[in-house]
Amino acid sequence: MTLAIFVVLAAVSVISALLVISQKNSVISALYLIVTLGSQAVLYFMLGATFLGVLQIIVYAGAIMVLFLFVIMLLNLKRDEFGPDRRKGQRVVALLLTIFLAVEILAALKIGFPGHTALAGPSTVTGAPSEVARSLFVDYLYPFEIVSILLLVAIVGVIVLVRKRI
Amino acid sequence: MVPLSYYLVLSAILFVIGVIGVLINRNAIVIFMSIEIMLNAVNLSLIAFSQFMGSPAGQVMVFLVMAVAAAEAVVGLAIIVVIHRSRESINVDDVNLMKW
């Protein structure tokens, strides 16, 4: 039963990710990306990470993608009319290299992790907000504070970048 | 129960799709979206490991990765807006002033 849900979600993720990269219209790409992010969030719920699943919807699907859509609409990008490739055969080489990467990753997974054989189920489910928060504020306080400074730097940087010089 | 390797294979496939997206597309915004797909694939494998090892460290890492991805998306889109302002195109092949 769980396996059936996982297979459905995985199929939805992969198909919408493929549709993201293959559409001509950027707005449709953005919508398919929202579908991908939504199915990811459900996968996080299936793994028991409820806090991060909801956070994925709030942050990624609710804020970052709205930003993408704003930019696409404000720049008024409708159709992808870019003309032919500048270098011939660029896409073929890209596809070959990516297939090579895929084969490499899957081979690494097949060879496996020495010492751990086929971990079957979650040993202890630690997805509750209190657990994640305790770990975040006790063990990983420095990265947390640094990321908050990073967000401040990003905000200031964006405003400096798009300011019009008169 | 769904074994761990299934999640890792899904994460690998999504990551590879993101790489294809970055290499094939020329629309800068679609390249950004492919980068987000790659980040999501990595988040999935981090959370899968976090649950199977029973440690919340993976989820903390995903939390921080989401914050960093938000910051990076914001700055990247600002750069795209500025480039669009100056040359009216977001084709990454057109951003070539520093080529030899």
Added chain:
Amino acid sequence: MATYILIATLKVVVVFSVFMLIVAYLSYVERRLVARFQTRIGPNRVGPAGLLQPVADAIKLITKEEIFPDNANKLLFLLAPILSLVPALLIMSVVPFGDSVTLFGHNIDLIISDIDVGVLFVFAVTSLGVYGVVMAGWSSNSKYSLLGALRSSAQMISYEVSYGLSIVGVLMLAGTLNLMEIVENQSSLLDWYIFKQPIGFIIFLICGIAENNRAPFDLPEAESELVAGYFTEYSSMKFGMFFMAEYAQMVNVSAIVTTLFLGGWQGPLLPPVVWFLIKVFAFIFLYIWIRATLPRFRYDQLMSFGWKFLLPLALLNIFVTGIFMYL
């Protein structure tokens, strides 16, 4: 397993039907109340005391001509009202209506899904409501729609920040994100969080009204501005769905306010569901009262109010709550 599915389906059907009935009659109630505030009568001809007015409105909207603008993206044009309505309906799935009841030997909690991150779920679904507005504005291929949609969605995402921060005080006092437990923490009258967090309550209410694009924050959709904003090009039932989404979101904000600040279904004599409905209707009356009374904000006043006043106030609220909890 089968009984679980049966009970869940029953709960969903009951809640959905009652909710849609309330949303439909809310349009009638609003028109009557606003009329009373303006010393006129309001619709009273269709059916006894005008009670069949929503039915008449629905029939009118369904039988109107469907207009598709030229060069409009058809898929997105049809998708936008759905994207606006579905999040407004989803929030009701985590709101607790009452204590446990025992029916045919099964103990049923009067909440559709009692998840551990109930409060965050409400915010997640609220932030998904922006997409309906954005899609409606862009896919209509019209300048008025696009401008109205951009203004409206910028307003919604600005007030979402203070919306979330204003209840952090309540979460600090309750220690949990679970809505059932927050309601159970407010068992006696003086325990209600409205007395412990008055500023949080006021900020939450203001941000809820702003999220909802209701007066006095309804500049993007007011009739005298921008030709009705992001749903200029919509006709017939799609237009109806946008309005249903707005009324549904009104009921949602009222329900969440009663759950978080007014003790949900707690109350002395009457059954819990009746208390819940009384409190929700009180807030809906407050919404309509505010609409009939206050003038609307100008857009720049609105944005500076949200960012420069409400956000620092919400942060100050968290700070002061933290200090009080520590002492």
